Amino acid sequence: MRIPAEAACVMIVAAGLWLVGCGPTSTSPVAPALPEGLTSLPATPSYTGTLTASDRRLDDGSYYDGYSIFADQGDRIRVSMVSTAFDPYLVLLSPSGQRWRDDDGGEGNNAFLDVRADASGRYVLAANSYQQAQGSYRLWIDCPSANHREGTAVRLPERVSTVIDGQPVQSGTLTSTDPKLEDDTYYDCYVVQASAGDKITVSMTSGDFDAYLLVRSPSGAVETDDDSGVGTNAVVEIPVADANGLWQIFANSTGSTKAGTYELRIGVQRTNISSPAPVAAEQPAKPEAAGDGTDE
Known part of the structure; x- marks a missing residue:
């Protein structure tokens, strides 16, 4: 199913704010x-x-x-x-x-x-x-x-924050004010810079709901995971990134309207240094999750 256009995203960049002091005073x-x-x-x-x-x-x-x-x-x-x-x-x-x-x-x-x-x-x-x-x-x-x-x-979408690269652990909360997928599940969206050849590892853990991850490459390829982590936690590992640019990471749940806190770990093992490129990309399609969408 399609992730709606009004995605709330968090931008992870290489260093600091990506527009600094850009005015006349x-x-x-x-x-x-x-x-x-x-x-x-x-x-x-x-x-x-x-x-x-x-x-x-x-x-x-x-x-x-x-x-x-x-x-x-x-x-x-x-x-x-x-x-x-x-x-x-x-x-x-x-x-x-x-x-x-x-x-x-x-x-x-x-x-x-x-x-x-x-x-x-x-x-x-x-x-x-x-x-x-x-x-x-x-x-x-x-x-x-x-x-x-x-x-x-x-x-470009609303609610983009900057997080310093090197702080790979993101604590978040899915709430009733977050946007929903078509299956009524809440999500947060993150964007991380990577280069072709980099190794990307994303894990999502939660004690409140069954974690679900989608990772979309700048080329359009989408990787998803439900329970590859311990218990009902999710892990996506991309050994070799297929493209330069921004990768979208969707922190989601498999249960309809499930809310609660989660921890997202984002690791990028870089093969070369690249500069941040803020952007809003097309949203990936979410495949039907395993089960009936009511997992705890």
């Missing part, structure tokens, strides 16, 4: 959590959006929308943000960690970025306002690679 935006809604945009480089009081905020209190763009190394990426309602502000982060930002590079108070992609992969774009302004805007995203691939600009 000391109160400028930093490390945005990603806004709700994973909806593909058409392949056209133009999009109309609105910053509202219901949007997520940066640390300076300003509202923002987040987007993800595919690009190949050497591509020219041009982004324009125009608004008559507020002073637009743009931040673009590359897979390598390089960031670009602009306030008034366009006409008047409008924002404009024109950069060369320094790495292949997904780029995170924050469409923001200077100060805490609201209103409609138009965004133009022009990238040769992106324009020839369907759905390359996507809205």
Whole structure:
């Protein structure tokens, strides 16, 4: 069954916050959590959006929308943000960690970025306002690679936190406020950076419910497990990662509406060092779990 688009994710990155001090003043935006809604945009480089009081905020209190763009190394990426309602502000982060930002590079108070992609992969774009302004805007995203691939600009999901790599134990809780799969089971989503050839091991233990794991590769391959750990605990081991990028880990239960605490251990034995690449990827399909879905 499909995991719904409104996944709540935790981002595990190589070091610290992935956007730091990216504004024009000391109160400028930093490390945005990603806004709700994973909806593909058409392949056209133009999009109309609105910053509202219901949007997520940066640390300076300003509202923002987040987007993800595919690009190949050497591509020219041009982004324009125009608004008559507020002073637009743009931040673009590359897979390598390089960031670009602009306030008034366009006409008047409008924002404009024109950069060369320094790495292949997904780029995170924050469409923001200077100060805490609201209103409609138009965004133009022009990238040769992106324009020839369907759905390359996507809205990013809400509730992304940063966890320092090297802290592989994550304590979490499945609650009634978490999103559900189609089988009424709650889940949390984590994302970890890995490179092709790395060894990835994920284990999930819980004394409150029967743990279930899904691990999705950037290539789309999905590994699942119910009870390979001790008792009803789950373990997924990927001896050789098949792709560079971000791997999604879904901490789930087999029992309908089962809630409670769990511990997730994420180990990546790296064959080479790679930089973090924040992104929202397609969600994997969850196969039917063994049993009737009512295990304790």
